[in-house]
Amino acid sequence: MVDETGLRAEAERKLRALAGDHATLRDDQWSAIRALVVDRRRALVVQRTGWGKSAVYFIATALLRARGAGPTVIVSPLLALMRNQVDAAARAGVQAATINSANVDEWESVHDEVERGQVDVLLVSPERLNNPDFRDLVLPKLAASAGLVVVDEAHCISDWGHDFRPDYRRLRTLLADLPPGVPVLATTATANARVTRDIAEQLTATTPGAGDTLVLRGPLERDSLHLSVVRLGTAEQRLGWLAQTLHELPGSGIVYTLTVAATHEIAAYLRDQGHEVAAYSGQTDPAERLEAERDLLGNRLKALVATSALGMGFDKPDLGFVVHVGAPASPVAYYQQVGRAGRGVERAEVILLPGPEDRDIWAYFASLAFPPEPVVRATLDTLPAEGTMSTAALETRVDLSRNRLDMMLKVLDVDGAVRRVKGGWQATGRPWAYDTERYARVAAERAAEQRAMLGYLSTTECREEYLRRHLDDDTARPCGRCDNCTGRHRPVEVAPNALNSARERLHRPGVDVEPRRQWPTGLKDLGLSGRIRPEQAAEPGRALGRLTDIGWGNVLRGLLAEGAPDGPVPEEVFDAVVKVLSAWRWAERPVAVVTMPSATRPALIGTLGERLAAIGRLRHLGSLTYRNGPPGRQHNSAQRVRALQATLAPPAADLSGGPVLLVDDRIDTGWTMTIAAALLRDSGAPAVLPLALATTT
Structure with a gap:
């Protein structure tokens, strides 16, 4: 029989060590601590920032350790959070250590300290959960020896949450492998009812027989x-x-x-x-x-x-x-x-x-959502039935940017369709279904959230x-x-x-554009690998502004928006570009202008090139051309380079007289300018100076 009165008094003493002599446990704090220490069950605490959620798991850790339990494992999303938690743990008399991307050199010593029982709390970043060595060698030991598992910022588990992170879904493996009776605590300050239900269901479903998750949800008022x-x-x-x-x-x-x-x-x-x-x-x-x-x-x-x-x-x-x-x-x-x-x-x-x-920025981030089914299926079909393929090699075969490819692979890993191993990814051969309905509901939920945010701006x-x-x-x-x-x-x-x-x-024109220095992997058959040869490389370039800027970005987003009408370069934009050129400290002044071909804005780019040639007294050498039509849109570097290499051609002009100013409307990945510069250099240009209205980097 547990002496709950004595246990609560012990918990109150730990709280005072952590938060000061006048601190007392809130009712829900004690309810959570009791559920973890006495009942050894799973609990979800949804309480406002500053309520004292970390006090719950540090006090529970101290009480469990005093009763012979193993160390607490806390999955924590940010380095800033980890640093604060290590300091807080020390105030509660709890020895804490971390494993994250910033302390790789300390991992081995931290593992040794955990095995010797010298660490009470181990804080782990969610990305570690899918590191092959950590997942296969360290995670099973932690699951077998843990006295408490804490999932901090638990809304990251749910794809309904505002900050869903695929790495968090690896927690299913950790929780499913816990021995019976190991308590689990999830905490967050920002979960609506749908996210709360989703987290609680995930905590319950990972281990049959674990019992329902205790949900403690309080008011979110912040009276300061x-x-x-x-x-x-x-x-x-x-x-x-x-x-x-x-x-x-x-x-x-x-x-x-x-x-x-x-x-x-x-x-x-x-x-x-x-x-x-x-x-x-x-x-x-x-x-x-x-x-x-x-x-x-x-x-x-x-x-x-x-x-x-x-x-x-x-x-x-x-x-x-x-x-x-x-x-x-x-x-x-x-x-x-x-x-x-x-x-x-x-x-x-x-x-x-x-x-x-x-709204433009919201739309951009929304465009990075889970890819459509054909792209996912193409990725799964690309992975060999046996063997391993690296992310870099996959990127050359799948039309996705590196960030979106990484995110998709992490989701597929959690779903069991692929497995991350040393050197890359393997297909598991397990059946996998694309949850079209769920992804559509999540997208609709995001759109509703954006409308709600606009409502906040206008509410009376x-x-x-x-x-x-x-x-x-x-x-x-x-x-x-x-x-x-x-x-x-x-x-x-x-x-x-x-x-x-x-x-x-804000209207100070001009941002630097660094040229590409390295070819993408997977292009050896084109003779492109390793570093770009100096005799083919572009010089550092310039752009009028970034599309994400709050100054020129506003003008450029409207000018270059999809569906915006093509026309001569606007006067204010041209005047600003001239200022960019006048401030450019190039090693040697350009003697000629070449423009990029465009299927959507030929008048904009053409008039910009012609007027720059006229005002700078430069030779206008015309435009590069597409031999086989525009290359379309590719989302990753290798495929973009392949498409451009197959169709882009230099102008039929003498390029040997001096540096060439290469003009385009925007720079996204930088590969269009890179391939164009290499073609111009191969055709005799001693240097190529890229100039664009906008850059997305």
Whole structure:
């Protein structure tokens, strides 16, 4: 018979060590701890950010370890989250270690410490679960010896969730292999009723006889958050408003953006205006990310300008504000991000600055969804019945980008159709069905979330209640704090100097375009492998702007949109391109212009080339041509190069007089410019300078 009174008193002591002398367990915290330690069952805790979900698993770990249980395994999605959790574990008297992509050199020693019983908590990134060595050699030992398994940010398990990650689905294997009686805890702050049901069903279904999952779902009210929306017509107004308002916002905080390009653009502008800020994204070097996190935690920065890579688990209780320049694609994702603020202060400001480009960015990310069935079947047919094929080799045979191919293979791995092994992938031969209905429902759900986000921007009702209702929080009531509840809407005036400086920054034309240096794999039959020979390579190029920029990007997206009418290059665009050329510090000035052929925008590219030749007094040598018609659209590098190599031809002109300016409307993968430059170099051009209106990189 368990002495529950004594157990709760012990749990309270652990909580005070973790959270301070005055901390006491919430009822649901104790219910979860009791379910894990006494009943050894599975539980799902859906509670607001800052509620104390990590306290549940650290206290449960301490209690279970004191009773002879094995170490706790926590699957945790982000390095920032792991660092915070290791620190928190130490305060609870729990020894924690991590296995992730940033500490490869420590893996062996961590494994040894786990086997010797010196580690109470092992934090594992979800990507490790599908690493062949880890899956085959380490995971079975962890499953056999674990005293508790924790799935943090559990909404990532569900493809209904706003941040579904295929690697999380590997948890089915871990959970299914657990011995009877090993408790499991899943936690999240952002799961609506559908996602909650899906997670609970997955936890229950993985192990027959494990019993129903205990679901503890609480109200999501955050009484420190003061939500507001500020609608401004142009990108320069939004940036100018942000620069002047940042001085007034309390403490330090986060400025969220939708794209990596925007983090750099906005951070550079804010630094010009005297603000201490840093850019932060998944592409930021890990050491720089860690330094930026520490600077924000230490209040040495006013803000991090970040993508959603700075999200789940970043723990700064005194974060004073969260500003979004651009709206996330769902109310659930938005509430999850703003939940970073106000956890340890009485008031935190939450401001959304939506832009017209938001929907374009949502559409781009939606285009990366699970591929259609013919593409999936083609991939399965390409894998040999016996043997292994690498991702790089598959990419040459399947018309998908590397990111989408990786994602699809991970899903197929979880479904049992393929298996990841050393060196690549193997087909399992198991029957597999394409769940057309489910994928369609998920796509419809995403579209509904986007409509709901647009509704948040325009609602005149309580903003917090609106968000909580979309998280199926039945306790939601008007907050009395947001701009709609109080009637106090933030002024939209922007000082002329702030507006002018923002306009100058955003309309400063020109971004660098680095040339391709290496051929894709799988093209040896074309004589293309390894590094691109210097005598065939393009020089570093330029583009007027990125399609994802919030400055020139707005103009270029409209000009180059699918279905947009073709016509002469607009005057403002041409003038900006001339400025790009005048600022180009090339080693040798071009003497001629060559344009790329186009099936959709011949007038745009043609007039741009002709006018650049005229204003620069350059020879206009005409256009490359397609011998066998346009190459169509390919999604991966090898297939793109093959298609271009089969049809692209240089102009019939003398190219030997000096460097050639090669003009196109946009650069996506960079392979069109690469093949064109190689053809021009082979035809006598001593150098090729790529120039495009837009780049997507």
